[in-house]
Amino acid sequence: MADQITDLSAVELRERLVRGDISAQEVTEAFLQRIHALDPRLHAFLYVDTEGAIAQARQVDEQVLTGARRSGRELPPLAGIPVAVKDNICTKGIPTTCASRILEGWRPPYDATVVERLRRAGAIILGKTNLDEFAMGSSTENSGFGPTRNPWDLTRVPGGSSGGSAAAVAAGMAPLALGSDTGGSIRQPAALCGIVGLKPTYGRVSRYGLVAFASSLDQIGPMARTVTDCAILLNVIAGNDPRDSTSANLPCPDFTRALQVEVRGLRIGIPRECFVEGLQPEVREAVLQAARLFSDLGAVCEEISLPHLDYALPTYYLIAPAEASSNLARYDGVQYGYRAKAGDLYTMYARTRREGFGAEVKRRIMLGTYALSAGYYEAFYLKALQVRTLIKQDFDVAFQDHDLILMPTSPTVAFPLGEKVTDPLQMYLNDIFTIPVSLAGLPGISVPCGFANGLPIGLQLVGRPFDEETVLRAAFTFEQHTEYWKARPVTSDTVTRDKVKE
Amino acid sequence: MRENATTKVQDEFEIVIGLEIHVQLLTASKMFCGCSTRFGAPPNTQVCPVCLGLPGSLPVINRKAVELGLRTALALNCTIHPQSQFHRKNYYYPDLPKNYQISQYQYKDHPPLASDGHLTFEFDGQARTVRIRRVHLEEDTGKLVHVERDGTVLYSLVDYNRSGVPLMEIVTEPDLRSPEEAREFLSRLRTLLQYLEVSSGRMEEGTLRCDANVSLRRRGEPLGIRTEVKNMNSLRAVEKALSFEVARQREILQAGGEVVQETRHWDERREVTFGSREKEEAQDYRYFPEPDLVPMVLDPAWIEEIRRTLPELPEERRRRYVEQYALSPHDAALLVENKAMADFFEATIKLFPQPKTVCNWLLGDVTGYANTHGMEFTDLPLTPEKLAEMLKLMEDGTISIRLAKEILEEMLATGKDASSIVAEKGLVQIRDEDALRAIVEEVIAENPNPVRDYRAGKEKALTFLVGQVMRKTSGRANPDLVNRLLKERLHG
Numbered sequence: 006m007a008d009q010i011t012d013l014s015a016v017e018l019r020e021r022l023v024r025g026d027i028s029a030q031e032v033t034e035a036f037l038q039r040i041h042a043l044d045p046r047l048h049a050f051l052y053v054d055t056e057g058a059i060a061q062a063r064q065v066d067e068q069v070l071t072g073a074r075r076s077g078r079e080l081p082p083l084a085g086i087p088v089a090v091k092d093n094i095c096t097k098g099i100p101t102t103c104a105s106r107i108l109e110g111w112r113p114p115y116d117a118t119v120v121e122r123l124r125r126a127g128a129i130i131l132g133k134t135n136l137d138e139f140a141m142g143s144s145t146e147n148s149g150f151g152p153t154r155n156p157w158d159l160t161r162v163p164g165g166s167s168g169g170s171a172a173a174v175a176a177g178m179a180p181l182a183l184g185s186d187t188g189g190s191i192r193q194p195a196a197l198c199g200i201v202g203l204k205p206t207y208g209r210v211s212r213y214g215l216v217a218f219a220s221s222l223d224q225i226g227p228m229a230r231t232v233t234d235c236a237i238l239l240n241v242i243a244g245n246d247p248r249d250s251t252s253a254n255l256p257c258p259d260f261t262r263a264l265q266v267e268v269r270g271l272r273i274g275i276p277r278e279c280f281v282e283g284l285q286p287e288v289r290e291a292v293l294q295a296a297r298l299f300s301d302l303g304a305v306c307e308e309i310s311l312p313h314l315d316y317a318l319p320t321y322y323l324i325a326p327a328e329a330s331s332n333l334a335r336y337d338g339v340q341y342g343y344r345a346k347a348g349d350l351y352t353m354y355a356r357t358r359r360e361g362f363g364a365e366v367k368r369r370i371m372l373g374t375y376a377l378s379a380g381y382y383e384a385f386y387l388k389a390l391q392v393r394t395l396i397k398q399d400f401d402v403a404f405q406d407h408d409l410i411l412m413p414t415s416p417t418v419a420f421p422l423g424e425k426v427t428d429p430l431q432m433y434l435n436d437i438f439t440i441p442v443s444l445a446g447l448p449g450i451s452v453p454c455g456f457a458n459g460l461p462i463g464l465q466l467v468g469r470p471f472d473e474e475t476v477l478r479a480a481f482t483f484e485q486h487t488e489y490w491k492a493r494p495v496t497s498d499t500v501t502r503d504k505v506k507e
Numbered sequence: 508m509r510e511n512a513t514t515k516v517q518d519e520f521e522i523v524i525g526l527e528i529h530v531q532l533l534t535a536s537k538m539f540c541g542c543s544t545r546f547g548a549p550p551n552t553q554v555c556p557v558c559l560g561l562p563g564s565l566p567v568i569n570r571k572a573v574e575l576g577l578r579t580a581l582a583l584n585c586t587i588h589p590q591s592q593f594h595r596k597n598y599y600y601p602d603l604p605k606n607y608q609i610s611q612y613q614y615k616d617h618p619p620l621a622s623d624g625h626l627t628f629e630f631d632g633q634a635r636t637v638r639i640r641r642v643h644l645e646e647d648t649g650k651l652v653h654v655e656r657d658g659t660v661l662y663s664l665v666d667y668n669r670s671g672v673p674l675m676e677i678v679t680e681p682d683l684r685s686p687e688e689a690r691e692f693l694s695r696l697r698t699l700l701q702y703l704e705v706s707s708g709r710m711e712e713g714t715l716r717c718d719a720n721v722s723l724r725r726r727g728e729p730l731g732i733r734t735e736v737k738n739m740n741s742l743r744a745v746e747k748a749l750s751f752e753v754a755r756q757r758e759i760l761q762a763g764g765e766v767v768q769e770t771r772h773w774d775e776r777r778e779v780t781f782g783s784r785e786k787e788e789a790q791d792y793r794y795f796p797e798p799d800l801v802p803m804v805l806d807p808a809w810i811e812e813i814r815r816t817l818p819e820l821p822e823e824r825r826r827r828y829v830e831q832y833a834l835s836p837h838d839a840a841l842l843v844e845n846k847a848m849a850d851f852f853e854a855t856i857k858l859f860p861q862p863k864t865v866c867n868w869l870l871g872d873v874t875g876y877a878n879t880h881g882m883e884f885t886d887l888p889l890t891p892e893k894l895a896e897m898l899k900l901m902e903d904g905t906i907s908i909r910l911a912k913e914i915l916e917e918m919l920a921t922g923k924d925a926s927s928i929v930a931e932k933g934l935v936q937i938r939d940e941d942a943l944r945a946i947v948e949e950v951i952a953e954n955p956n957p958v959r960d961y962r963a964g965k966e967k968a969l970t971f972l973v974g975q976v977m978r979k980t981s982g983r984a985n986p987d988l989v990n991r992l993l994k995e996r997l998h999g
C-alpha cells in the first residue's frame with residue numbers, strides 16, 4: 006500500500022482523499038516511511054519533521070477533510086498532500102540552514118510567504134531538503150552537511166542547487182517540492198533527476214522568507230513529477246505579496262486552465278547558440294527530437310539567435326556574487342547561527358565566517374566584494390548590469406516573433422560525484438542554458454525529454470514575462486505525447502527492495 | 508574665542524563649513540517594517556524579522572517617511588526626483604543587523620529623493636542663502652550598550668529597537684562662513700522641521716544629529732583640507748566645536764603646517780575636538796542599488812498635494828505676526844523660533860485678544876522661568892486657558908502686576924490655575940475703600956516726613972507712600988485706588 010501511495014501524483018492523491026479512500030495521515034505516513042527507507046542513501050533531506058507532519062495530517066483529517074466531505078464544500082487545493090521544502094525557505098520553528106554550518110540549528114521565528122500559503126492550502130510539510138550551501142552550486146555537493154545522490158544512479162549528482170527537492174520527488178519521497186532558482190537551480194536538477202521543475206517569472210512568487218542568495222534573480226518555484234502537479238503547486242504559491250516589493254502586482258490566472266493539449270500555430274524559437282561544443286550528443290538529439298514533435302503537432306519551430314548568450318555566464322558571475330556578498334554579510338556571529346570563540350570583535354567576525362562558510366560560498370563572496378569595490382564597480386558590476394540589459398533585449402526581440410523558446414536545460418546528463426568539485430568553471434558551465442533565462446527574469450520549465458545511458462535529459466521551454474500559461478500548455482502537450490515522465494528511477498526501487506528483503 | 512574664530516580669522520582666512528544633518532522622522536512605524544518607533548521601550552521589544560535583519564526578510568518602504576521627506580524637500584526648495592533609488596551601504600558593525608544600511612546614494616541614473624535646494628535666512632542683518640545639496644532617506648542602526656566594570660568593557664549588548672527607524676539626511680553645500688552662522692542655520696532648519704512636523708528636532712535626545720565639514724582657505728584660493736567634526740549634541744556645542752576647530756586649523760596653517768583630513772570628535776567636557784588615534788583608511792562602502800526594492804516612483808499628483816498642504820512656515824509666520832499683531836520684528840522672531848510657543852501664543856490670544864501683552868509674558872516671565880529651571884517650553888504645565896485666565900484677572904484688577912508675576916511663578920511650579928492660587932492664598936486685591944482708608948491713615952501717621960515733602964511739592968514722596976500701603980497689604984491693594992485715596996487725604 007505504502008509503495009502505491011508514494012507512486013501517485015498530487016492529482017491522484019487528491020482524488021482518493023476527496024473520495025475518502027485514504028486519509029491524510031495514511032498518505033503522510035507512507036511518504037515518511039519511504040523517506041526513512043531511502044533517504045539514508047540519497048540524503049535528499051536535511052530535516053524530516055515526522056511528528057509535525059503527522060500532527061498536521063491528523064488536523065487536516067479531522068478538521069478539513071471530514072468537514073468538507075460532509076458538507077460537500079470544495080477542499081483546499083493541497084489538503085492532505087505532502088510537500089518537501091528546500092532548506093533555504095523559512096519555516097517557523099523548523100530548522101532552516103541553507104545547508105550551511107553557519108546557520109546550523111537556526112529555527113526561524115516566522116514562515117516564508119510560500120510556506121504560509123502551503124499551510125493555508127492544507128499541505129503537509131514533510132521536511133527540509135538538501136541544497137548547495139546558500140543555493141550556490143549545480144550538484145548539491147556544496148552542502149555543508151554532505152551531498153545528495155541522484156536516485157537514477159547513486160554515484161551521480163542530482164544537480165543543484167535544489168538537488169534535495171529534485172531527488173526527493175524523483176524517488177517518490179514527496180509528490181511535490183519547492184525549489185528555488187537563481188541561475189537554474191530548479192530546472193537543472195529537475196532535468197538531471199527526470200522530473201518537472203518550473204522557474205516562474207521573477208516577481209511571480211513572493212521571496213519573503215526565501216533566504217537571499219542573489220535578490221534580483223532568486224525565485225521560488227514548484228517541482229513535481231508531472232506538469233499538472235507543478236501547475237497546482239504554482240497556483241498555491243503565486244501572487245502578489247505586500248511584504249515583497251519586487252513581487253508583481255498582477256492578477257494570477259488559474260494555471261491549471263492552461264493545461265491543454267494544443268500547440269497548433271505556436272511559434273517556437275530554437276536558439277542556434279545553444280547547439281555548440283560541450284553539448285552532449287544525446288542531449289542535442291533529444292532536444293531536436295522534441296522540436297520535431299512540436300512541429301508534428303502543428304507548432305512552427307524556427308531557428309533564432311540570442312547573440313549575447315555567450316556573455317550570460319560572466320555577467321551572472323558578477324551580478325549574483327555581488328548581491329550575495331552583501332546578502333551574506335549578516336552571517337557574522339552576532340545575533341544568530343554559528344559564532345566562533347574570539348577575544349575581540351574583528352577576530353570573531355573573521356573566524357565565524359572562515360569556519361562557518363564553505364569554499365564555494367567564500368569564493369563567491371570574494372568575487373562579489375571585488376566586483377563592487379571602488380575602482381572596479383564600473384568595469385565589473387555596472388558593466389554586467391548593462392550586458393544583462395542586452396541579454397534581456399535579445400529575448401525581447403526573439404519574443405516579437407515567437408511565443409516560446411526551446412532549448413536544452415543542461416548541456417549534459419547527471420555527472421559523477423566529485424567530477425567537477427575541483428573545477429568551478431566546469432561546474433558553472435552546467436547552467437549555461439538556464440542562466441540567460443534567469444538574467445532576463447523569464448519563466449522557464451524543464452520537462453523530461455529522453456534518456457542517455459539510463460540518465461534523464463531535460464527540455465527547457467521559456468516564455469514571455471508572466472506568460473507561465475503558454476509554457477505550461479506546451480510542456481503539458483509534450484508530456485501527454487511522450488512517456489519519459491512515466492519512467493521511475495531503478496535505484497530507488499532497488500533500495501526499497503533491499504530494505505524489504507532485510 | 509568667539510572673536511578669534513570669526514573676526515580675526517576672516518581677515519586672513521575664509522572659513523568654509525558644510526553640514527550633514529540626520530533627522531529622525533516622526534513616523535509611527537519604522538522605515539522598512541511595521542515596528543513602532545516609540546522611544547524608551549524595553550530593549551528589543553520593538554523588533555521583527557525585517558529590522559532584525561533575519562535571513563529571508565525583505566524591506567518595504569514606509570510611505571509616511573517618504574511624505575515627510577518630500578515635505579522637507581519642498582520647504583527647502585529642492586528638486587524632487589520623480590524616480591529615485593535606494594542603495595546598500597556595506598560595512599560591518601554589530602549595531603547594523605544586516606551589515607549593510609539601506610540608504611540613498613548619488614549616482615547619475617539613481618538620484619536621491621531630492622536635491623539642489625536652498626534655505627534663506629537672516630544673519631547679522633543680511634539675507635544669507637545656503638544651498639542644499641541633497642535630501643535622502645535611510646534607516647537608523649541599533650544601539651550598543653557596553654557593560655563595564657572598573658572602566659573596562661566586559662561585554663556589549665545590542666538593542667535593536669532603534670534599528671530601522673526612519674532617518675532623513677540633509678546635506679548642505681559648503682556655504683556657511685562662520686561657526687555662528689552655522690549655528691544660526693541649524694537653528695532655523697530645526698525650527699523649519701518642527702513646523703513641518705517632520706521631526707521633534709531635539710539634538711540632546713539625538714533626534715537631530717549634525718556633523719560638520721570644516722576647512723579654511725586663504726581668500727581667493729581653492730578649498731583647503733577639511734576635517735569632519737562629529738558628536739555635537741546641541742546648538743551651543745556646534746558653535747563651540749566649530750570655533751575650536753577653526754582656531755585649531757588656523758594655528759596649523761599660520762605655522763605653515765598642513766591640516767590632516769580626518770574625523771574629529773567634539774569632547775563636550777574638555778571643549779576640544781580630538782582625532783581618533785588609529786590611522787584612517789578610506790572606507791569603501793561598496794554602494795550598489797538595493798535589489799530588494801524597486802525604484803521609488805513618485806506620483807506627481809501626490810507631490811502636488813503635499814506642496815498644497817504644507818503648513819505655514821516660520822518665515823511667513825514671522826511676517827504675519829508683525830503685520831497682523833503689530834509685534835516688533837525682534838519679538839516676532841523670538842516667538843516664531845519656538846513653534847510650540849508660537850502655537851501657544853495663537854491659542855492664548857483667541858481667549859485674551861491682546862497679542863502684545865501675551866507676547867511679553869511668554870517671552871518674559873514664562874521663558875525666564877523655563878530658562879532658570881532648565882526646562883523646555885513644552886515641559887511647562889501651562890495651558891493657553893490658564894495663562895488667559897491669569898491675564899484676565901490682571902486686566903479686571905483682581906490682581907496687580909506684581910501679584911500676577913508671583914501667581915504665574917506658582918502656576919508654572921505647581922500647574923495650578925490662577926484663580927485657585929488667588930483663592931488659596933487670599934491674594935484678591937483689596938478694593939474696599941473703607942479698609943484701604945484705614946491703612947492710608949496709618950501710613951500717613953507713621954511717615955510724617957514724606958507727608959511733609961509731598962505737601963511741599965515733592966511728587967516722588969507719593970510713590971514712597973503708595974509703596975508703604977502696598978507693603979502693609981502684602982501687595983494686595985489696588986495701586987490706582989491707593990494713589991487716589993492718598994491724594995484725596997493729603998490734598999484735603
Ligand SMILES: [Zn+2]
Nearest residue numbers: 540542555558
Ligand atoms: Zn521591525
